[in-house]
Amino acid sequence: MPPPSATRARTTVFAPRLAALIGDHLGRDVFRLEPDTVGVAGHEIADRILAARRATETERPTFKPLHGRSISRSEASAVTRTIGNDVREALARPLPGNVNLTGPWPLTGHNFLRDLILGQDPRRLRVLMSRTLELTPKLTWSVITVGAALPGRPRPHPRLTGLANRAAQARGYQERRYAMGMYRRAAAPVCFTVSTLVANALWLGAPFDDGMSNRNIILESLRLLPPSWNILRNASPEYPAIDARIGERDDVLLLPLLSHRDPALWDDPDAFRPERWDRLDPDTTPGYLPFGHVSERCWGRHMVMPLAELLLDLVRGSDLVVDPGQRIGRVPLLGLLGVEEVRLTRPR
């Protein structure tokens, strides 16, 4: 366990609507959130809802239609494999020697991963990974549109990532624009989300006990601050049959944020205790859904976990600490749940 004094001095402050969600509904299984939306946090009902049917293309988190164009499952699968290979190749190379991870996280970790994995790619593609674009999808699309229209487009080259080569092979303005959008779609969860996950872990528990595995630390961070804190399913005829409190026209918002803290499922649910994962299997623990449901679990999780563990390991192997002056970690109401900023510094 970390020295309690370091983590005890930190307070995680959820945005008011997230705090109200936890305060009002923790421990309840099914509850109304809006006139047309029912929240579900009970693990048995969540299980039945997620098993009832596959996510539709607009419900999917990663490969929803790109500017109105559907992404087929075979294309999604090919793109996921491509970025998976890019990640594996990046991890197989020696790590850069002079890594400086001080500064605000998740930004710092994001920049590190972007350079590690996509560092060889042309600027026109790498610029799509700017974190400021995350906040405004419209701006992202403008950057993509401009990039696709510029003369001198990137040419395929063995030095580029597989993902960049896919984009470089696109012919014609429309196809280039689509391919650049896809580049961002696939690379963003690798850089933004993994870095957010590690920033959350540092905030919740650093400094960690030397003997504690990175895997357990990441699994426990995914429990308390799951980046995918909600999973949406639009109204569907299967759902009222599962629970009569769900109406025919109700959308369903499944809430790992709540099931991950349910006192009926977890000992000491609010405490950061990575050692609980010595005895638990993340694939079968009831109510634990950081990567979705067993019927169609996140296709990217096998690259996310080693990458997150590597990044965490780099921080643990350095002499960096969470700034002792930082007492508050704010968690804004965004699609991607995480502490807005965690400052890593060198101890004085």
Ligand code: HEM
């Ligand atoms: C920390 C990082 C990540 C988290 C927390 C995460 C979480 C999730 C969750 C909760 C689901 C289930 C969604 C649902 O049932 O509606 C999911 C599905 C999926 N994830 Fe991830 N994911 C991460 C990274 C990635 C990456 C890096 C990729 C690939 C580039 C990826 C690709 C997918 C795909 C293809 C699906 C299936 C649904 C779809 O087409 O969007 N994920 N993920």
